[in-house]
Amino acid sequence: MKPKKSHLSIRDLLSEAAIALTARPGRTLLTAMGTVLGVAALVATLGLAKTAGSQIVSRFNELEATRVLIRPDNRNTGRQDDNQVSLLPWDAGDRLQRLNGVNGAGTKSRVSVNDLIRSVPEADGRNEYQLSVIAVSPGTFEAVRAELLTGRFFDEGHSEGKEPVVMLGLGAARRLNVTRVDNQPAIFIGDVPVAVIGIISDVAREPDLLNAVIVSDGFAREQFGLQAPEEVHVDVDLGAAQLIGTQAPVALAPNEPERLRVSVPSSPRRARSGVESDVNALFLILGGVSLLVGAIGIMNVTLVSVLERRGEIGLRRALGASRSHIASQFLFESAALGALAGVIGTALGVLTVVGVSARQQWTPVIDPWLLLAAPAVGALIGLLAGTYPAWKASATEPIAALRST
Amino acid sequence: MRLPVVELDQVQRVFPGTPPVEALKPADLVIYEGDYVAIVGPSGSGKSTLLHLLGLLDQPTSGTYKLDGIDVSGLSEAERAGVRGRRIGFVFQSFHLLAHRTTVENVMLAELYRKGKPKDRRNRAVAALEQVGLGHRLDAFPTTLSGGERQRVAVARALTGEPSLLLADEPTGNLDSKTTGSVMELFDDLHRDGLTIATITHDSDVSARAQRRIRIQDGQLSEPDSESRAEEAALAGSRVNTGPAS
Numbered sequence: 001m002k003p004k005k006s007h008l009s010i011r012d013l014l015s016e017a018a019i020a021l022t023a024r025p026g027r028t029l030l031t032a033m034g035t036v037l038g039v040a041a042l043v044a045t046l047g048l049a050k051t052a053g054s055q056i057v058s059r060f061n062e063l064e065a066t067r068v069l070i071r072p073d074n075r076n077t078g079r080q081d082d083n084q085v086s087l088l089p090w091d092a093g094d095r096l097q098r099l100n101g102v103n104g105a106g107t108k109s110r111v112s113v114n115d116l117i118r119s120v121p122e123a124d125g126r127n128e129y130q131l132s133v134i135a136v137s138p139g140t141f142e143a144v145r146a147e148l149l150t151g152r153f154f155d156e157g158h159s160e161g162k163e164p165v166v167m168l169g170l171g172a173a174r175r176l177n178v179t180r181v182d183n184q185p186a187i188f189i190g191d192v193p194v195a196v197i198g199i200i201s202d203v204a205r206e207p208d209l210l211n212a213v214i215v216s217d218g219f220a221r222e223q224f225g226l227q228a229p230e231e232v233h234v235d236v237d238l239g240a241a242q243l244i245g246t247q248a249p250v251a252l253a254p255n256e257p258e259r260l261r262v263s264v265p266s267s268p269r270r271a272r273s274g275v276e277s278d279v280n281a282l283f284l285i286l287g288g289v290s291l292l293v294g295a296i297g298i299m300n301v302t303l304v305s306v307l308e309r310r311g312e313i314g315l316r317r318a319l320g321a322s323r324s325h326i327a328s329q330f331l332f333e334s335a336a337l338g339a340l341a342g343v344i345g346t347a348l349g350v351l352t353v354v355g356v357s358a359r360q361q362w363t364p365v366i367d368p369w370l371l372l373a374a375p376a377v378g379a380l381i382g383l384l385a386g387t388y389p390a391w392k393a394s395a396t397e398p399i400a401a402l403r404s405t
Numbered sequence: 406m407r408l409p410v411v412e413l414d415q416v417q418r419v420f421p422g423t424p425p426v427e428a429l430k431p432a433d434l435v436i437y438e439g440d441y442v443a444i445v446g447p448s449g450s451g452k453s454t455l456l457h458l459l460g461l462l463d464q465p466t467s468g469t470y471k472l473d474g475i476d477v478s479g480l481s482e483a484e485r486a487g488v489r490g491r492r493i494g495f496v497f498q499s500f501h502l503l504a505h506r507t508t509v510e511n512v513m514l515a516e517l518y519r520k521g522k523p524k525d526r527r528n529r530a531v532a533a534l535e536q537v538g539l540g541h542r543l544d545a546f547p548t549t550l551s552g553g554e555r556q557r558v559a560v561a562r563a564l565t566g567e568p569s570l571l572l573a574d575e576p577t578g579n580l581d582s583k584t585t586g587s588v589m590e591l592f593d594d595l596h597r598d599g600l601t602i603a604t605i606t607h608d609s610d611v612s613a614r615a616q617r618r619i620r621i622q623d624g625q626l627s628e629p630d631s632e633s634r635a636e637e638a639a640l641a642g643s644r645v646n647t648g649p650a651s
Binding site (some may be wrong): 001004005006007009010016019023024058275311312314315316317318320321322323324325392398402403 | 462
């Protein structure tokens with residue numbers, strides 16, 4: 001007849017660990033402190049890095065990401081005037097339009113006009129206003145995503161024919177009291193009469209157009225002596241900005257592309273990884289070190305408790321516990337302690353992330369897996385820290401242990 | 406005919422070392438169902454060695470030990486633990502109650518290393534505590550109990566699960582004479598109910614209550630009044646047969 005082996009159910013093991021940990025709650029918490037801090041540091045670090053990273057991503061918006069702006073780079077050159085003339089070609093819009101991924105491209109230049117703008121139909125007695133005059137190429141309307149309120153955009157024909165036609169931004173139209181363009185009302189730029197053929201109700205970029213009198217490049221060169229385009233605006237497909245940014249200077253100034261300055265939206269991925277590597281390295285090391293210290297703390301206290309509880313170990317052996325039952329009891333206790341520390345540490349870490357986010361007005365972002373993994377890391381630390389004490393406990397001789405009082 | 410609970414056949418225990426110590430010389434011993442045996446002897450004589458061998462806390466160097474007819478010499482560690490937990494109840498000099506658990510929880514520990522429902526365990530623990538006269542102190546903590554009460558709790562724990570053998574190691578060593586008396590009466594009651602008891606003691610009052618006395622000196626086992634053994638055994642047997650629990 002084979003005798004029955006002794007038996008210890010998981011439920012009993014759990015309840016024994018729970019009783020042992022709650023018997024001296026103060027000591028349990030102090031023992032767990034190192035691991036609590038370690039886990040909290042790790043969760044806070046990873047959570048804050050993720051939060052900061054997501055902040056940049058949420059600032060990333062479609063409008064910014066599809067905008068490319070090209071200007072002559074005159075920062076490092078003394079000869080800016082004559083160079084500017086040659087750098088940006090008048091047909092910049094057409095040239096860029098041919099690139100794959102470009103939705104619209106055109107030039108935009110301020111025209112210096114000292115005279116006031118005058119409207120013919122006198123509204124409230126006053127009919128002269130200080131409005132800016134801006135020269136654009138037809139492609140610019142697409143590049144800034146202009147919306148037409150009434151009338152029409154001017155085209156290549158108007159520009160090449162240097163025709164005296166203008167468009168008004170909505171603000172400028174209101175000032176000048178121009179509401180209808182079907183009869184092409186005339187306004188005066190200084191003494192030059194021009195016909196209004198369209199009114200722009202809105203633009204996605206370059207809002208100064210809304211308060212401006214918009215003339216064609218050709219007319220501006222002829223009438224106001226505009227020398228060269230000031231800047232080239234490009235609307236690109238989402239994700240094409242970086243590529244267009246490298247291609248555009250070559251397309252515009254094949255001989256000296258390096259003299260053009262291109263503004264492209266910063267790559268969100270790059271910004272994010274930069275933030276993460278900055279924040280992470282130091283704090284992850286700190287978290288790791290406190291986890292190690294925490295593990296040593298758990299191991300020390302568990303070793304002491306194995307010595308203190310020799311009588312209990314002997315008793316349990318007498319009551320039928322095998323060596324492995326004793327070992328698993330101490331392992332369970334330290335793993336449960338580690339898991340408890342992990343849960344508390346995770347909570348503290350999350351609170352830190354939320355607190356910092358509230359202060360910075362960020363949206364806290366934490367990986368869900370982090371909330372599961374962190375207590376598991378705590379439990380693992382506890383398990384590892386408990387291995388040696390558990391072995392010591394299982395090696396305790398019940399005879400000697402029972403004789404000690 | 407009463408069945409043997411303990412059968413030692415040429416059991417010897419030698420502790421390795423230079424020189425090796427022969428703590429127990431080859432010994433034969435049979436303890437029958439319902440026996441109440443006192444093991445006496447000066448300190449260092451091998452009493453504890455014998456007790457630990459009987460309690461399966463130690464293994465003999467040679468010889469065979471049968472408990473309830475099971476040869477326990479050849480068992481694995483886990484199997485011996487199982488036999489120990491089910492068939493032997495221990496009572497210690499220093500009680501070994503866990504301080505942070507109530508009386509009934511301490512008694513329930515006796516069945517921790519066996520399969521069973523917590524509720525059944527609790528019921529059996531309560532019954533055992535009532536048997537030792539502590540039914541009114543179920544939820545007391547050991548620190549609030551007197552020495553005699555603590556030892557009764559330990560006895561209740563040892564009785565839970567109906568062991569074949571109650572092994573006591575100086576059960577009254579930490580008690581004053583008055584409480585010693587009450588614990589000894591409890592042992593007498595248990596003996597009358599048919600429980601097999603082996604107790605180590607150097608208190609002559611305690612050993613006088615036992616029905617058999619085994620002396621151990623320098624590792625040598627002897628039973629001084631073994632000539633009267635058959636007679637006493639017959640007497641004890643009749644007690645068992647007519648006793649209230651049988």
